[in-house]
Amino acid sequence: MLVVMKAQATPEEIQAVCDHIVQLGFRPHPLPGAQRTAIGITGNQGEVDRGNLASLSGVAEVIRVSKAYKLASRDVKEEDTVVRFATGAAIGGRDLAVIAGPCSIESREQAFAIAEQVAAAGAQFFRGGAYKPRTSPYAFQGLGLEALKIMSEIREKFGLAIVTEALDSETLDLVAEWADVVQIGARNMQNFSLLKKAGRLRKPVLLKRGMSATMEEFLMAAEYVMSEGNYEVILCERGVRTFADHARNTLDLSIVPALRHVSHLPILVDPSHGTGRRDSVLPMARAAIAAGADGVMVEVHNHPEKALSDGPQSIYPAQFAEMMQELEQIAPVVGRNLLRRVTAAAAAE
Ligand code: PEP
Ligand code: MN
Secondary structure, three states, X not given: OEEEEOOOOOHHHHHHHHHHHHHOOOEEEEEEOOOOEEEEEEOOOOOOOHHHHHOOOOEEEEEOOOOOOOOOEOOXXXXXXXXXXXXXXXXXXXXXXXXXXXXXXXXXXXXXXXHHXXXXXXXXXXXXXXXXXXXXXXXXXOOOHHHHHHHHHXXXXXXXXXXXXXXXXXXXXXXXXXXXXXXXXXXXXXXXHHHHHHHOOOOOEEEEOOOOOOHHHXXXXXXXXXXXXXXXXEEEEOOEOOOOOOOOOEOOOOHHHHHHHHEOOOEEEOHHHHHOOHHHHHHHHHHXXXXXXXXXXXXXXXXXXXXXXXXXXXXXXXXXXXXXXXXXXXXXXXXXEOOOOOOHHHHHO
16 A cells, blocks of 8 residues: 655654554555655555545645565655765666676775776676575685775775675675675575665665566565565676576666666676576676666776686676766766766876
8 A cells, every 4th residue: 555645745744654654554655756755654454444534634646566676676765866866976876876896895905996997987886795695505604794894994095885785684794894785696586584784774775686586576575675665675687597508697687677667776797697698797787787777786896807706797897987988978878977986096196
């Protein structure tokens, strides 16, 4: 159920409707829009009695939301969600967002060398795994807290916002403390207790699509986070498992317009995990922007042959710079813009 407030509804009227919803035993989710505020109602198993709600002051109408996902749906919020950061960057607006960095933080030197180059090429976000979800328990598991500290130094020096993955409830608290965006990986997309806990954070969540998740399952995972009050969810397509054997995964770019149609949440594409192949990353990054994504997340390594994880899909810094130039040219064709914000620190190096 959704309560649509009148354009001229006052904050007091909005609060009174929220209080009423709480009294009914449900949870209100006020979602301010450009024209008016909508208040999503969750926690109800069946119908909410709309009679009372519709007669409250400031209410324009009460609508039933028929989709399984509510807060993630465009029915509840018509305009695109834009997630903004203290660094000045944003994900979801007209400007494209680019997240770049190594799969894993391996050392301070490695992380700083890559950060300097991606910042110089104009990335606004730095990624790097501190806690890695590896298929083998014998593979490199990440530097943990040390990596979080290295990335927070990188934010200070280069002005890049930090994106890193939380693997479980324990690492979620640490990641939320040190990073700007909490990534929830493909393997955790349906870890419902982790999603709920991420929903209680006040940090944006970058949610990667599970490798066999349908669009509805993907949006229901986002809904888990939002249902707990965290509305800053960024969706990320990263490839799904198919019978194709020419790539690690099949990057499903067709989900971009499909998501855009039904959801207001920002949509990123990860062509690195989506293909697993260095030579496919640039073409698929271009395709992602052409398909309407709000940005890309790519793995960049200065010595991919020595990388402790995902070397074969990591592009070189020079390729990253080339990708940025290409995306800058494609952006206006699809009504977007790529601001290559070269920080003073990167330029001075
Ligand atoms: C990653 O981004 O490093 C990662 C592990 O991604 P995914 O969860 O999509 O496999
Ligand atoms: Mn990786």
